[in-house]
Amino acid sequence: MMRTREAGSLRPGDVGSTVVLAGWVARRRDHGGVAFVDVRDASGVAQVVVRDEEVARPLRSEYCLRVVGEVAARPAGNANPNLETGEVEVIASTVEVLSESAPLPFPIEEHSATPVGEEVRLKYRYLDLRRPDMARNLRLRADVTRIIRSVMAEQRFLDIETPYLTRSTPEGARDFLVPVRLQPGSWYALPQSPQLFKQLLMVAGLERYFQIARCFRDEDFRADRQPEFSQLDIEMSFCDSGDVQGIIEVLLERLWRELLGYSVPLPIPRLTYAEAMRRFGIDRPDLRFGCELVDFTEYFADTPFRIFRAPAGSTGEGPADFHVGAVVMPGGASQARKELDAWQDWARSRGARGLAYVLVDADGELGGPVAKNLSEAERAGLAAHAGAQSGDCIFFAAGKRSDALGLLAAARVEVGERCGLIDHEAWEFVWVVDAPMFDPVETPDGTPAWTAIHHPFTAPVDDMAADFHSRPGEALSKAYDIVLNGSEIGGGSIRIHRSEMQQRVFDVIGLSRDEATSQFGFLLDAFAYGPPPHGGIALGIDRLCALLAGTDSIRDVIAFPKTASGGDPLTGAPSPITAAQRAETGVDARPNHSSPASS
């Protein structure tokens, strides 16, 4: 039996040879007593010439075929550049219909210019995945995981599986819960990440662990967020931040080189969190374009314009938390009033009161409603301080520092897109390092309180190791995020491995010994037995694949994704359960005993 060839693999060198093709009828045309049948498989399309009218007649789109035939050169001028194989065709000697197809619910052909609604695509996902673009995406994803496993093996990492039925731990997101028939009233949780298990593996002395792990978080959806997602999870012992980053750099370089032929310049640049916030207003900056933010807080310290002045004597938030910043839109002064108003709507849709702006006209004179509220001196130096040229528009945001920076960061990206400043061919990787350890929490009585930004096992930077607990607002952590074109594709940290230091973190975030024991007792127990210094990282596989595939939605790189409401139109999940299932799984039962985390 001849081996079946892939339709997309036929080349002029195959002319004269006999091949077997298996695939689906993408299209049929009849001419001159023969049928021209485009046969498609996951690798591409080949044109098959069927001369036997009796055989050709019943062929319809998406019939599944096996064709045996001879490869022939196409007549001159008949090659179709739209097909992946434009130079050869297969003259069929036998055509076997393996199965027939009902009329299609939506067009599958690649060149169908009109997009198809996502719901109908998901309902018939098995047809959607026949589309060449989708097949290409899934092939790409398989290549990604193949390369990951290859690189991790070369780097001597062990692929170790961790439980999917595990204990609910108070991590950031809501857990998906699973009732336990054997213990009515008690529940497993699906892991939000293998974080605690991989640290236990370090205590176990495995030294280098990785896993392509499914993670589960019961939170609302986004274009780049699903309730279950895949991450490359890595942990290693006796390492520092640079060791972990180095592994990831090797991996990213290999992925981009093998899949896109792009050479990632190494090492990937480092940016501190503080610098990222100062220059871009966000901890995942898009470095494909400039338009960096400008700080105007000092500049307007004594301004007569109330909006740009820190609220005096307000309780709770001190002036230190007040920020005025700006971003310049090149050529933005020529925007019509309607466009400038549209920016206000844009800002309000993001929860801001508006977006102040100053226009710099051709003579360098300032225009717009804000300008007349400023002092003579402020107007004189404004454009220069912002770095604005004649014809530019300067957008301002003022208020609580995190709010103002958040609005400016979004405005910067919007400016980049509207002004065409973003090079969509570019790949700008950056490590964002030295994130703060703690975030202030607003408490009803105004007493200072703190929460861990990353997770409570993240180690402080070396020169703060001794006293971070006495100045939590300044404490920086050994955390690192890998950012690509404004998307966070991974993040990790060096962990705390000494109980004394761990206790100081718990003290800062107000976690009592009892609470810590009940929440992570099993991890703290393990850390009593000589845990090695260790650290790790996790990369979001779905986002990574979406970026490599050039799509905005991770649904395009997931075979069977869910809709925004968490449903799957194909299977109908989630669905109600029967009364018998309720009784058997004990979902309504109360726990009949308590199960402490630690002995």
Place this chain on the structure above:
RNA sequence: GGCCCCGUAGCGCAGUUGGUUAGCGCGUCGCCCUGUCACGGCGAAGGCCGCGGGUUCGAGUCCCGUCGGGGUCGCCA
């Protein structure tokens, strides 16, 4: 939980100030053409205008509610 956009034939869409029989393209089915390749020509079938209520002489169109899809803020340590 908030906000924005979209639900009209299998698919993609149009439908004007509320007005008679709701259109277009693709697809499907039939016939014709016959080295075509997003072929071409002629014809036909195909509609609970998401659902429920309201306003009106009259609703695809206006109002309220609801369901579904997409986006976004909150959320996602």
